[in-house]
Amino acid sequence: MGRAPFGARLVDAVAARGSLCVGIDPHPGLLDQWGLPRDASGLERFALTCVEAFAGDISVLKPQSAFFEAYGSRGVAVLERVIAETQAAGALVLLDVKRGDIGSTMAAYAQAYLSDSSPLAADAVTVSPYLGFGSLDPAIEEAARTGRGLFVLARTSNPEGGTVQRATVDGVTVAQSIVDQAAARNAGAAPLGSVGLVVGATVGRTDLDFSALNGPLLAPGLGAQGAGPADLAAVFGAALPAVLPASSRDVLRHGPDVAALRSAALRVRDELAAAAR
Numbered sequence: 209m210g211r212a213p214f215g216a217r218l219v220d221a222v223a224a225r226g227s228l229c230v231g232i233d234p235h236p237g238l239l240d241q242w243g244l245p246r247d248a249s250g251l252e253r254f255a256l257t258c259v260e261a262f263a264g265d266i267s268v269l270k271p272q273s274a275f276f277e278a279y280g281s282r283g284v285a286v287l288e289r290v291i292a293e294t295q296a297a298g299a300l301v302l303l304d305v306k307r308g309d310i311g312s313t314m315a316a317y318a319q320a321y322l323s324d325s326s327p328l329a330a331d332a333v334t335v336s337p338y339l340g341f342g343s344l345d346p347a348i349e350e351a352a353r354t355g356r357g358l359f360v361l362a363r364t365s366n367p368e369g370g371t372v373q374r375a376t377v378d379g380v381t382v383a384q385s386i387v388d389q390a391a392a393r394n395a396g397a398a399p400l401g402s403v404g405l406v407v408g409a410t411v412g413r414t415d416l417d418f419s420a421l422n423g424p425l426l427a428p429g430l431g432a433q434g435a436g437p438a439d440l441a442a443v444f445g446a447a448l449p450a451v452l453p454a455s456s457r458d459v460l461r462h463g464p465d466v467a468a469l470r471s472a473a474l475r476v477r478d479e480l481a482a483a484a485r
């Protein structure tokens with residue numbers, strides 16, 4: 209039997225382990241801070257320490273692919289291990305690759321990250337809809353076929369994102385049109401669809417309407433980019449139960465000690481749970 213749909217698996221993971229998503233972003237400066245060399249062996253120690261610290265307790269880990277690709281094929285081999293060992297320890301892997309391309313090439317990205325035969329297949333990936341939402345269809349279809357998911361960039365956490373994403377076309381903002389198209393793909397799914405969105409925890413109050421989305425909302429920007437648990441209610445309102453807040457550097461700075469990393473992550477997770485009550 210195939211795996212259950214991503215949306216259902218995510219609901220179970222969050223119920224069991226809380227809503228925090230911890231990012232694995234091996235910045236060169238963090239390797240320095242952890243006393244590790246800036247090479248593939250340092251990357252490997254960093255990333256596998258993160259897996260040891262988080263994968264047994266946290267619902268979703270989000271490795272940022274660029275930091276692994278920077279070390280070439282050895283870095284990508286480390287990423288493959290991170291994916292496999294995280295899943296073996298019971299956490300979901302959201303691979304942050306932010307891919308987007310014409311449909312025929314998107315089908316190749318879907319094979320790389322969402323097919324059962326790829327060693328880089330994660331539980332979900334981040335994708336960019338800025339070649340047109342429909343260009344993502346091959347990835348949406350492969351994800352549905354294999355029980356995996358997508359997180360589509362809608363309103364990103366960076367200050368530059370707003371100029372494109374708040375622009376209005378036919379009376380609707382670009383970001384809202386992405387929300388609406390994701391909602392159409394999730395219609396009828398229970399308990400939650402597998403086409404998620406990315407909306408930064410930093411964006412403050414917007415007029416985005418998530419009421420029909422029926423999908424998860426990844427909210428990066430906690431900690432290092434300035435957002436805190438208390439900011440989420442203003443951004444998401446009634447959609448808060450579907451939000452997966454994400455933090456990377458603000459947790460990772462507590463390494464390299466495994467126990468210190470784990471307790472930093474659990475502290476943020478508990479703060480999020482308290483803020484949501």
Ligand SMILES: O=C(O)c1cc(=O)[nH]c(=O)n1[C@@H]1O[C@H](COP(=O)(O)O)[C@@H](O)[C@H]1O
Pocket residue numbers: 231233272304306334363364365366406407408428429430431432433454455456457458
């Ligand atoms: O898709 C993402 O994860 C993402 C989207 C977004 O709008 N903003 C954003 O910061 N991210 C990613 O989330 C992580 C944030 O890292 P910290 O700022 O260290 O917590 C990085 O890996 C970013 O690439």
